[in-house]
Amino acid sequence: MSRQQLLEMRLTTLEEYVAKVRQILSEADRRGSVLTDLEERLASTAAMFDDLSQARQVTSTLERILADEEFTVRAALEDIQQSVIEKDNFTAVSLPDQLELVPHRLESVELDLIKARNTLTRARNIAVRLDSSHSRQLEDGLSTRCSKITRKVEKLRADLSKLPDEADCRSVWVQYETLVSGQCDELFADYVDFLGGLTLRDTALDGQVCTIADGLLAEILLDQKRLALPSRRGTLRSALDYLVRLRFPEWTIWELPFVAHELGLSYNAHEQPLNDLVNAGIVGHEPQFVCELFADAFATYTMGPAYACAATLLRFQPQHDDHNPKTSSDVERAVVIFELLACMDPTGHSEFSAVVYTIEKRWQQAMANVVQPYDPEVLREFTRRAHGALTDSARLQRFEPRDWKIAMESLKAALSGERDGQPWPNVPWTVRDLINVAWGARLDKPKLTHEITKNVVDLFQHKQRGHASPSRNEPPR
The missing domain is CATH 1.10.287 (Helix Hairpins)
Structure with a gap:
């Protein structure tokens, strides 16, 4: 078999793989x-x-x-x-x-x-049901990507057919390898992640976290439907961008605020004021640097202190302080988070500000002897502009500072310990209330983390069965 014949066989096999993905x-x-x-x-x-x-x-x-x-x-x-x-x-x-x-x-x-x-x-x-909007977005995304790959395969086959039988087809081989290692591998990974994520949800191996995430997504985005799936990767930057992926091993209630960060990575592309903000960027820095900071601002605006807790206490590394114009450091991202929280409650005298102070103090203690971030004032100025742009976005529903106090008074005692058969409080609450109160309870009683986790899931399921008061649905501000 000649190299040309072998490559023709590979191209045919690749087409079969793409056709299989279309069956999704x-x-x-x-x-x-x-x-x-x-x-x-x-x-x-x-x-x-x-x-x-x-x-x-x-x-x-x-x-x-x-x-x-x-x-x-x-x-x-x-x-x-x-x-x-x-x-x-x-x-x-x-x-x-x-x-x-x-x-x-x-x-x-x-x-x-x-x-x-x-x-x-x-x-x-x-079992999670795909509604018509999910199926339509999935079909559009997969069809577009598969068609692009198919056209490239057809072009490679055409280029190959033009070569004499004994000609060197090295350049076509290189293009084939580039196609497989790039677009094809990413498409196949999305395919496996999607079907695997559905299976994990259907068997409840995610601990009902994705079901809670669905409720969270519905509260943040008022006019868009997203579907949360467990995955080995956590990114929205793919053709299946209506999916919000909870990357392994972060399949717990404590990492749920990162769902908002993933939304922020793609949200600015659909909102012109936010897109303009990101495009304006920070002088001397790459777009990726700004996009990451904006996603942190977005997540903080929509999730409140819960995102600050998840980011600084579970994911950020205080020693990641090297300034890089291409990628924002964890230290720089923390500056944006705490500045955004300050913008949300400018008085600084509420219980909301008090818990923010507690979280920031713990982060600062972990940052002892760490180099200060690149020009904090530039980061703060960017954060203030981001807060203004987010406030003007009518499609978003932010976490209100006053809701912190209301939610803590209503739910904290119920989430903080053993239930002992006691009834759940019959008060209105949102999923964001639930996650923020859970973090508040964990800050006060870290040894009860396991009990708090169980109580959060139980209370959410209790409400799903129709035993609790309606959620507090306020108009966007």
Whole structure:
């Protein structure tokens, strides 16, 4: 086999791989049909329980009839039973005795039916459903990327066909390798991440974190639908950019504020004022430097102190202080976060500002002997401009400083320890309230982190089942 023939085989195989990726929608749609079937089965259980109730009534009526010795039907039924016994030659069991067993059998059937219904309900509640907007965005994104790759494969094949049989096809090989290692590998990784993420959610191996993240996304973006999926990578910068990926191993409630950071990385591209802000940038610095800082400002604006806690206490490295015009350091990013929080509560005398002071103090203590960030005043000025642009964005709903106090007073005690069967407080709250209160409770009682985590998930599921007051939905400011 010549090198040209080998390359032709590789191109054909690559086309098959791309075609397989195009099947991702049908795979997702098949999941939707399974969920629809589950819902139909659940709906049918109501009729089954009605049938069981009617069977009990009939059984009770027959028992009363057979208990009346003077009732002529009783004698007729006994005659019929006797003829059946003689014909089939089996041991007689009186009708009263048989009827006595029926309620127990009906009860057993009902218990089995309840178990089946509960299993179906759990499966339906855990599985994530792709609505029409999700499917449309997925189809558009994948179709565009697959088409680009297919056109490049066709061009490579055309270039290859123009070469003489013994010609050196090195340049075509190089283009093929570049295509595979670049666009193809990224597309295939997205494909696997998407299907794998759906599977992890369907089996609840993410600990319900993505379900909570869905609620968080709905609160932040008022007119856009996003879907949270666990993933080995955490990025929105791909064709599947309507997905918000929770990168492994950050599948806990404590890293949920990073969802807002991922949104911030892509949000400015859809909002002209924010796009202008990022494009204006900071003199002498690359766009990536500014984009990262803007995403931090976005996340802080929409998540409040919870993002400051997650970023500085779980992810940022205080020794990452080297200034680089291309990439912002963790120390520089922290400056933006705390300056943005100050912009959100300029008075500085509220409980909101008090907890911000606590978080910043802990970060500063960890930064002992660390080089100060590049020109803090330039960073603060950029943050003030970012805050103004975010405030003017009508599509965003920010975390209000006053909500910190309200949420802490309502939920902190319930989240901070063992439940002991106590009812959940019947007060309105949002998912952002829940995550911020969790962090507030953890700051006060770090040894109770495990209990707080469990209580957050339990309270969220309690509300999902319809047992809590409606969320506090305020108009955007």
